[in-house]
Amino acid sequence: MSIARKILHLKEERNAVILAHNYVNGEIQDIADFVGDSLELSLKAKACRAPVIVFCGVRFMAETAKILSPDSIVLHPNPNAGCPMADMADASAVAQYRAEHPDTLIVAYVNTTAETKTAVDICCTSGNAERVIRTIPPEQKILFLPDANLGANLIAKLNRPMELWPGYCPTHHRIFPETVEKARKAHPGALVLVHPECHPNVVRLADQSLSTGGMLKFVRESEHREFIIGTECGILHRMRKDNPGKKFYPLEPNPLCPNMKKITLEDVLFSLQDMEPRIRLNPEVIGKARAPIEKMLEIRP
Ligand code: 13P
Ligand code: SF4
Numbered sequence: 597m598s599i600a601r602k603i604l605h606l607k608e609e610r611n612a613v614i615l616a617h618n619y620v621n622g623e624i625q626d627i628a629d630f631v632g633d634s635l636e637l638s639l640k641a642k643a644c645r646a647p648v649i650v651f652c653g654v655r656f657m658a659e660t661a662k663i664l665s666p667d668s669i670v671l672h673p674n675p676n677a678g679c680p681m682a683d684m685a686d687a688s689a690v691a692q693y694r695a696e697h698p699d700t701l702i703v704a705y706v707n708t709t710a711e712t713k714t715a716v717d718i719c720c721t722s723g724n725a726e727r728v729i730r731t732i733p734p735e736q737k738i739l740f741l742p743d744a745n746l747g748a749n750l751i752a753k754l755n756r757p758m759e760l761w762p763g764y765c766p767t768h769h770r771i772f773p774e775t776v777e778k779a780r781k782a783h784p785g786a787l788v789l790v791h792p793e794c795h796p797n798v799v800r801l802a803d804q805s806l807s808t809g810g811m812l813k814f815v816r817e818s819e820h821r822e823f824i825i826g827t828e829c830g831i832l833h834r835m836r837k838d839n840p841g842k843k844f845y846p847l848e849p850n851p852l853c854p855n856m857k858k859i860t861l862e863d864v865l866f867s868l869q870d871m872e873p874r875i876r877l878n879p880e881v882i883g884k885a886r887a888p889i890e891k892m893l894e895i896r897p
Contacts (some may be wrong), residue, residue: 597859599635599862599865600623600626600627600861601617602865603627603861603864603865603868604627604805606865606869607868610644610647610648610868610871611647611648611870612646612647612648612649612650612671612862613629613630613644613648613649614627614629614630614650614652615628615629615630615631615632615637615640615641615648615649615650615651615652615785616628616630616631616636616651616652616653617632617633617634617652617653617654617657617678617808617830617856618632618799618808618809618812618828618830618831618834619653619808619828619830619831619853619856620630620652620653620704620830620856620857620859621830621857621859621861622830622833622834622847623861623862624652624860624861624864625628625830625833627660627729627864628652630644631723631834632809633721633723633807633808633809634657634660634706634707634722634892635706635721635723635724635807635809636723636809637651637653637657637660637661638660638661638664638706638721638893639893640683641660641661641665642664642665642683642893643666644665645668645763646665646668647668647669648662648668648669648671648868648871649665649668649669649670649671649851650671650673650864650867650868651670651671651672651673651875652673652859652864653677653856653859654677654678654679654682654853654855654883655672655675655678655679655682655709655875656678656679656682656706656707656708656709656710658670658672658686658875659709659875659885660706660889661875662877662882663710663711663713663877663882663885663886663889664708664839664886664889666879666882667804668876669686669871670874670875671867671868671872671874672867672871672873672874672875673848673860673863673864673866673867673873674803674858674859674860674863674873675873676855676858677733677855677856677859678855679704679707679765679855679873680706680765680766680848680855681707681710681742681743681764681765681766681793682708682709682742682867683709684710684742684761684762684763684764685704685712685741685742685761685763686711686712687709687711687712687714687715689714690702690704690715690716690741691715691761691832693724693892694715694716695737695844697737697739699737700734700737700739700759701717701718701737701738701739701740702715702716702717702718702739702741702887703716703717703718703719703720703728703729703738703739703740703741703758704716704718704719704720704741704742705719705720705721705722705734705740705741705742705743705746705827705894706719706720706721706724707742707743707765708741708742708890710877710881710882710885710897711881711885712757713884713885713888713889714881714884714885715851716741716888717888717891718888718891718892719888719889719891719892720751720892721807722746722791722792722793722806722807722808722810723791723807723809723810724895724897725746725750725792726750726753726754726893727853727897728892728895729750729754729756729758730752730754731895734756737759738756738757738758738759738785738788739758739759739761740758740760740761740762741761741763742763743761743763743764743765743793744760744762744763744764745760745764745765745768745769745792745793745794745795745796746793746848747760747761748760748795748796749792749794749795749796749799749805749834750792750894751798751831752799753846764793764829767793767828767851767852767853768793768794768795768827768851769793770792771794771796771798771826771840771847772798773795773797773798773800773801775796775800775847775848775849776788776824776826776847777791777801778848779824779847779848780786780801780824781844782845783797783824783845785821786820786822786823786824786843787803787804787818787820787822787823788801788802788803788804788822788823788824788826789802789803789804789805789806789811789814789815789823789824789825789826789827790802790804790805790806790826790827791805791806791808791811791826791827791838792806792807792830794826794838802826803882808827808828810823811827811831811835812834812835812838815835815839815844816838816839820841820842821841821842821843822844822845823842823843823844824834824846824847825844825845825846825847826847826851826854827851828851828852828856829846829850829851829852830853830856830857832844832846837859
């Protein structure tokens with residue numbers, strides 16, 4: 597029996613649901629019950645009420661699933677799959693900032709640890725960040741963390757001053773304007789889509805700046821046939837699968853998140869066999885980290 601079939605078999609036995617981010621290896625996306633962006637996965641984790649969730653993505657995403665479904669067992673098949681940007685906003689440094697700036701509202705990108713979420717006011721994802729910021733009164737001071745690129749892109753789009761934490765995504769920060777210009781020259785008829793974790797100088801050159809879920813929706817609904825994709829290459833798997841008549845060009849060099857690629861089919865199988873490694877969080881951390889996530893989820897499109 598193939599590994600994929602063994603996983604599907606065991607998944608039934610365990611009554612488990614497999615959630616996967618748009619960046620993980622294609623073979624994992626193919627066996628998942630649901631593939632999505634951070635916001636879609638948070639909503640799915642909350643709604644699915646499965647006794648076992650196998651979360652194929654980086655750690656902060658699996659933690660979010662655990663925070664929203666504390667009674668479920670959340671398996672994270674490779675505990676080494678972390679997000680370097682999430683680790684750039686240390687919980688104690690954020691708590692110290694909070695103590696020193698009691699009049700500042702802290703907006704945290706979901707790419708933060710559970711511990712850090714306990715010290716913030718509201719979360720956002722790349723899919724809802726604009727909506728979240730728009731709900732905050734204009735006179736309110738804001739600290740946006742940890743992604744200074746996403747923050748700077750929001751400031752430019754919404755004309756809204758915010759203080760920025762000096763974090764960045766190593767994968768998206770390494771996409772240069774020249775790389776996008778080169779791709780445009782090679783494919784002059786293609787639309788350029790980039791992720792808002794890219795530097796504002798890159799976003800300025802793009803036709804659209806969207807979350808991974810936003811990109812998938814855009815290419816599905818667009819009448820255009822060709823797209824240059826400025827985000828992690830794992831998304832190309834689903835784009836090509838869902839849109840066989842359209843062409844997708846990655847950037848050169850192709851952006852890759854090494855952490856998203858750490859999760860293998862073997863890891864997923866072993867996690868279902870052993871029911872480990874699990875996300876274990878202190879109930880107090882779950883309680884405090886849940887509030888800013890729930891606040892975000894209350895804001896509807
Ligand atoms: P999305 O919410 O757009 O899927 O982004 C998550 C992420 O980590 C991007 O690097
Ligand atoms: Fe983190 Fe960047 Fe990887 Fe997304 S692509 S998980 S932000 S390191």
